[in-house]
Amino acid sequence: MTEQVVEIPVKQPSKSWAQQVVSSLLKRTSAKIGLAWIGLLVVIATFSPFLASSHPIYLVIDGQASSPLLKHMQALDWIWLSGFFITLVISAFSLVAWKKILLWLVSIAVVSVIAYATVSPPILVVYEHYRELEAEGKVEKIIRAPIPYSAKDYLRDYADTGIESPLSAQNRIHLMGTDENGADVASRMIHASRIALGIGFIATGIALVIGTIIGGLMGYFSGIVDIIGMRLVEIFEAIPTLFLLLSFVAFFGRSIYMMMVIIGITAWSGYARYVRAEFLKLRQQDFVQAAVASGLPLRSILFRHMLPNGLAPLLVATSFGVASAILAEATLSFLGLGLVDDPSWGQLLNQAVQSSTFNWWLAVFPGGAIFMTVFAYNLLGESLRDAVDPHTSRGMQS
């Protein structure tokens, strides 16, 4: 070897693949629309207690200032809030993607533990209390949320409340009307956005993790592993998700978390198929063979050399999966088998046809929100497919 000193130019790496995909994604109008709607939902979900609550944000009674809203905030509200800010902080760091995800998961876990251990809002909530105090003139100063009704505030103090169309009530403002219990629809929709987002992400996340691991092993080892794995996939594909959900609801009662898990563990088979097909193809690629020939460990071959190259169809399938999980929950709630008291878009939609008249506001607003969310995810999925496809992205560059 000729010994010579080579100057290493100090140079930043040119754009990585992920950066290329993101920048090409952001060039597309459809992706912008989809991202904007999902971003809006995230903001609404995070700040939902501040956007719609019967508890005043700031209250002065007898010279004593207090914030009933903060006092009544649930552990989950705090987790959402801190999760939002943790995400903002972490994304500002320059770290490797998997470290960021790990850091995020760890901080969320820590925050959850702290929140459930320390936050204990009063169990008995009397929403009418503040309005009564106000009517009695005891309140010196009050700042209310933009929509001054909680999701479960059934306005009992107004006596004969029930289903009311938007802006039809006197001395109250319900922008989107009320539902059959007299609760404000706008408020319920705001609070339900968490379920819409959560079910999409958690159910799809579970499906994605199971699918990637099983599919990856099937694709890389093939042979007998592949045969067993494919039979497993076929078994799971034969299970009708909705029917399984119905039976679980019948036996174990209604829990949103159970729904998320069931949707997750029945939906992984599609992802497993995608990953398997990609890995089967990639295994024969020269660069994977070269990695094997260089004596790299299996972990590096699978996760550094194969997975990033087989991610494209998975990313696309995920965005469609999120949409279908939201629809599954909405379907279940529409059938009357969803959550009882907690708000959900599907449940509101269900009420549109239950009374003798057709309550258009209960169909239009929740239905529109479901439509927009599913549409946004599909738009995003579609643009993501184009962005990761080298042929179209090359076309965009030239």
Add this chain to the structure above:
Amino acid sequence: MKLLEVENLVTELGEGESWLRAVNNISLAVESGQTYCLVGESGSGKSVTALSIMGLLPQDHFRHPAGKIRLSDPQGELADVELLNADTETLRKVRGSRIAMIFQEPMTSLNPVQTIGEQLDEVLQIHQPELSEEARKQRVLAALEEVRIPEPASRIREFPHRLSGGQRQRVMIAMALICEPALLIADEPTTALDVTVQAEILKLMRELQTKRGMGMLFITHDFGVVAQIADVVGVMRKGILVESGTTAEVLRNPQHEYTQSLIAALPERLPRPARPAKSDKVLLEVKDVSVYFPVRRGLMRRVVDQFRAVDNVSLQVNAGEIVALVGESGCGKTTLGRALLRLQDVTAGSIILEGQDITQISAKAMRPLRRRMQVVFQDPGSSLNPRLPIHTTLIEPMRVHGIGQTDAERIQIAARFLDRVEMPTDSLWRYPHEFSGGQRQRLAIARALVLEPRFILCDEITSALDVSVQAGILKLLRQLVDEEGIGMLFITHNMGVVDYLADRMVVMHKAQLVESGITQQVMKSPQNAHTRNLLDAVPRLDDKYLASAI
């Protein structure tokens, strides 16, 4: 008698505001009974020229700012046609009946769900509707007979997947010629075929052309093919026709410097520096290696037969020596290469690396030995991980094998090897898609070199590259072997490359080793009939050939 005249053709590709001039002011003429060969490297615009003539460019993505393409009838019975910017109806009438075209890839140019008889019949139905069904069948049989498909009567009911690549290309030729066109355009029709098959197809095309007095526009990148088939040759570079003339003239006495450099870059014409003395140290020894693939059938997937990919092959590679492994596609040479590296399990036999038997050792025990034997693959498009920058690709194996203490040191080492393969050191921070095919192959060689291997397997690493790029890589490989004392097994089908590079050569045919020996001796007096076939199939444009033939 001029059949096709192209005058000042300009073709621009693109859309909207961005247009790329792919063909710039080309004039050529093809006469009946004559073959005009367009030669050039990839991206020179030779295929675009052919597609412009046929009017087959993608709709709305091309324009012709200038030029004329006139198709005349040598018999004078049919009117002359201006093909450039002609309407679809005119083009449709001309295509197939007066001009026919053959494409490069025989595997995909036939419709897989129709029998070859149906596909040939359809051409006749469209262009000669006056023929009866019986007459059409006779024509189809005659056409297949003409291209020497054995037993055409039974073959017309076969689907394309039952035919080999060479036979498919014969069917394509039959389909192109069935309406007796006056002009045949062939776009690299033999590039995807083996050399011996290529020789047969070229001979067939030549014969059919003389028989019918047809004009032919033949596109190729291979000067060997030019020497075999062309009467007139035009050399293209970046859309410009730099030189044209009769084949003998251009090949013997090229005027333009680009043609000169192309011919000089042919492996058989590269200058050969003196080699250092060879060592006798045996580096890699392969003893009676066989690789069988089980053929499974039925519900229980019982093994009913063995497919013998490599059958009882023995060879050895010394340090500082290049051994060429030659054979046609499907002869098992790549499988043998993969078996040597333990990327493929061996059925029988033993592989001995520097005195150590590595045939049966576990994958885990193999891992530290991997740095002693490295590989460079054929396809520059897939040989580097597209998601990783070059420095990660180079440094990761070093880290695994404990070369260098810190990443900074490893980057120094990587930079030194990049310099060695004549790549700029700032390539470290770039991604594979930013490099051309030849550069990627250099990077793949660098990846193999950073582990300081004793043995490198090169699997057809230059077959996807242009000749001038190939020449650079070949020179580099020779230097590396001579200076570092690496042993190399070079898998190829190109005899020119073998002649330039290899000290010894081994020939494989149908999974078996048929001949081995010193390259010069085997080239001069091949003992095996199959080796002779291989050698005869490719004309090498060495001085002897130029002096005698054409």
